[in-house]
Amino acid sequence: MHASTGTETKFAGSSCNDLVTSDGAGSTIISGHFDKRIRFWDIRTEMSANDIMLQGKVTSLDLSRDNNYLLACVRDDTIQLIDLRMNTIVRSFSHESFKVGCDWSRAAFGPGGRLLSVGAADGAAYVWNTHSGRLETILKDHTSAVTAVSWHPQSGLLASVDRGKRAVIWGDL
Structure with missing residues (x-):
């Protein structure tokens, strides 16, 4: 049994979907x-340190391994890349056929942070290059909205799951 270091409660101010x-x-x-x-919360203080306003509900967050970048999946059908050293949006990812499928859609950095992926309402997983902003590929093998994606930490393998409870493993990307 671990000794407790104390519990502190923060008032989130709105329904929180990820942290x-x-x-x-x-x-x-x-x-x-x-x-x-x-x-952004500093646990040593009472209030939120600051915030960034986006154009839609935030459905998920993912942190780069070096802790410098944050991905935010947003219900305005964009993925926002935020540089945490400046607390500013440095790139926005979107495509005419990409629509966020639900209020809990997950976006994720690939290993090394060069790629990102997110599922979409059309049953596809979209993969963008974080450096160039270019859409690398659209992976289509689902028949319902893709709600979550996850990368293998050392390879280019990508897993995706849809609302119909079907999971797909994609080869090295």
Whole structure:
């Protein structure tokens, strides 16, 4: 049994759909909300440190391995890349056929952070290059909205799952 170091409660201010911790000490928490905000919390203080307003509900967050970048999947059918060193959006990813499939759609960085993937309402997984902003590929093998994607941590293997409970493993990307 571990000794408790204490519990602290924060008032989120809006329905929170996802959160990540952005530093090794765990003193900064980033939360994505249905009120279109990403909030930054310093656990040593009472209030949110600051926030970023987006154009739609935030459905998921993913942190790059170096803790410098944050992906936000947004219900305005975009994926926003945020540089956490400046707390600014540095790139927006979208495509005419890409539509976020649900309020809990997950976007994820690939290993090394060069690629990102997200599922879509049309049953496809979209893969973008984070450096160029270019859409690399559209992987279509689902018959219902893709709700989550996950990359193997050391390879280019990508898994996706849809609302119909079907999972697909995609080869090295």
